[in-house]
Amino acid sequence: MTVLRADVCVIGSGAGGAVAAAELAEGGLRVVVLEEGPARGVPDATGRPRDTLPRLYRDGGQVATIGRPPLMLPLGRGTGGTTFVNSGTCFRTPPAVLARWSGEHGIDPISDAVFERVEAAIGVAEVTPGLAGRNAATIRRGAERLGWSGGYLRRNAVGCQGSGVCAFGCPTGAKQHVGEAYLPRALAAGATLVTGARADRILVRGGAAAGVAAATADGRLEIRAGAVVVAAGAVHTPLLLAHSGLGGGSGALGRHLTVHPATAVWGVFDEPVDMSRGVPQSYYVDEFASDGFVFEGIAGPPDYLALAAPFAGDALRELMLGHRHVAQCGLMVSDHSRGRVASVLGRPLVRYDLGARDTATVHAGLLRLAELMWAAGARRVILPIARAGELRDGDPAPLRDLALRPRDLKLMGFHPLGTARAHEDPARGVVDARLAVHGVRGVHVADGAAVPGPLGVNPQITIMALATRLAHHLLATEATACRS
Amino acid sequence: MRRREARAVEALVDAVAAPRPPLPPVADTDAVASFATWIALAPQPNRALLHAALGTLALARLARRDRAGRLALLRRLGRHSPLAEGLRATAAVSYYGDAGVLRALGHVSPARGGTRAHHASRTVAA
Numbered sequence: 001m002t003v004l005r006a007d008v009c010v011i012g013s014g015a016g017g018a019v020a021a022a023e024l025a026e027g028g029l030r031v032v033v034l035e036e037g038p039a040r041g042v043p044d045a046t047g048r049p050r051d052t053l054p055r056l057y058r059d060g061g062q063v064a065t066i067g068r069p070p071l072m073l074p075l076g077r078g079t080g081g082t083t084f085v086n087s088g089t090c091f092r093t094p095p096a097v098l099a100r101w102s103g104e105h106g107i108d109p110i111s112d113a114v115f116e117r118v119e120a121a122i123g124v125a126e127v128t129p130g131l132a133g134r135n136a137a138t139i140r141r142g143a144e145r146l147g148w149s150g151g152y153l154r155r156n157a158v159g160c161q162g163s164g165v166c167a168f169g170c171p172t173g174a175k176q177h178v179g180e181a182y183l184p185r186a187l188a189a190g191a192t193l194v195t196g197a198r199a200d201r202i203l204v205r206g207g208a209a210a211g212v213a214a215a216t217a218d219g220r221l222e223i224r225a226g227a228v229v230v231a232a233g234a235v236h237t238p239l240l241l242a243h244s245g246l247g248g249g250s251g252a253l254g255r256h257l258t259v260h261p262a263t264a265v266w267g268v269f270d271e272p273v274d275m276s277r278g279v280p281q282s283y284y285v286d287e288f289a290s291d292g293f294v295f296e297g298i299a300g301p302p303d304y305l306a307l308a309a310p311f312a313g314d315a316l317r318e319l320m321l322g323h324r325h326v327a328q329c330g331l332m333v334s335d336h337s338r339g340r341v342a343s344v345l346g347r348p349l350v351r352y353d354l355g356a357r358d359t360a361t362v363h364a365g366l367l368r369l370a371e372l373m374w375a376a377g378a379r380r381v382i383l384p385i386a387r388a389g390e391l392r393d394g395d396p397a398p399l400r401d402l403a404l405r406p407r408d409l410k411l412m413g414f415h416p417l418g419t420a421r422a423h424e425d426p427a428r429g430v431v432d433a434r435l436a437v438h439g440v441r442g443v444h445v446a447d448g449a450a451v452p453g454p455l456g457v458n459p460q461i462t463i464m465a466l467a468t469r470l471a472h473h474l475l476a477t478e479a480t481a482c483r484s
Numbered sequence: 485m486r487r488r489e490a491r492a493v494e495a496l497v498d499a500v501a502a503p504r505p506p507l508p509p510v511a512d513t514d515a516v517a518s519f520a521t522w523i524a525l526a527p528q529p530n531r532a533l534l535h536a537a538l539g540t541l542a543l544a545r546l547a548r549r550d551r552a553g554r555l556a557l558l559r560r561l562g563r564h565s566p567l568a569e570g571l572r573a574t575a576a577v578s579y580y581g582d583a584g585v586l587r588a589l590g591h592v593s594p595a596r597g598g599t600r601a602h603h604a605s606r607t608v609a610a
Contacts, residue, residue, distance in 0.1 A: 054525040064530075311576075
């Protein structure tokens, strides 16, 4: 068995883990980062969705929930975690969410200074209309004709060329995912990164963290450390805590899963849209955020369209031959449904059923999205519902009159959150307001698992900000304890 | 993938993608190999289900049916299992992601800036 010694062991190198590692290492602590997957970099990003999706995503891009309907749950695996393969959208935590956390969970609001620190580190800036491309312009045109609120998205890219494949790894290295922006900082400050290392147990002695046991291709590895930061993501963090006998006191571990159920609508236009060119996710519409849904333009190359569009046979061929005339916009719901994660034969099993309220919200969102496509000038609107077919001539009736059932929907869940939720009360949360696991000293969670409930926006900035704040808290209060 | 499964995959891809000039036939693409890669990289439970589904399609003599008959079979499977959508999506992306098909569609893949190295060289191998 190989033994490494550190002040802090960070499990996972995604949005939470890489940020925590860099901040802690730069603060002077000895840090070891364990990453289950391989090192990722520009050479992995071929710009070909068909070939990168099964290689860069966890389980070949085939992580799915069970329930009604089954949802695909795309997760990254490797350095940078899901930030390597996300769309790069950067929203701060909405003020209403921070207020709810404060009032209901005892979590202090994240300060502007913390957000600014994160945004500076990953180069957040608003995408320009020229770079956004014509898919975004189409969504914008529809929204503006309807008088709906929206705008160009802020993203973490520097020198972006609009390659159009953010979700399959940036082929030019412009996206400032945390493997690009934070991990090198951690390594420069002396941190050690071990790839191909699967943490299987958090070691605890005398009620306090003692380290992490992991498996590698070369055998067993043990990190001896006085503090542990778990950042394996909302699907795997609860399983690791449970396997370590930690965090189970409240009964919340593995529960309260939210995923931001999402789907898309396609519009077919007379003029070329060329959605494979430009920044895929670059324009948003938040007119209906208070109703529980937002739109984000999302696009990609033809093979991405073939994968996503609910067509087969002649209908698919005709769509593909006319792919330059297709625009796509995504719908994302701030969900009230709750799922759970459990371990079955050592693998995570994710159960999530879309409730009636969220089904109604998806229905309302799809109607609004069809309205937006008509307003933008679409000839046809293609729905993610086989039973409804497609809409023509501006007539929403086939969708409006449909008794929509969850099983009719083709959904994805992009942002798993909440399975080790933060709450000041040990009876209601897995971690406290400072992200320390209740009932044990020195074990913390810094990923989407700690985020208590849906945000209504893409969560990477929230997770990075929480990890930053956790690291600064550890440096301020526990550095001495960690070193001892 | 066994030969029988490969035949079922080729028939499935042909039915889903429905190629006709200017698009090349499935045999002139690497769609079947791509489909096999998706199966190989799937987690074990998914892999077992996919093999079972392909076995079922092969038993149903998918390759001997016309395109309409194959799609009808896929739709029937879809009434009972979400796996049908997985098969459709994988077949569609396997064909329409082929380099020759993308060229026929007029798509040019983005340029790569692949000069930046992995940071793996600075990691410690356990």
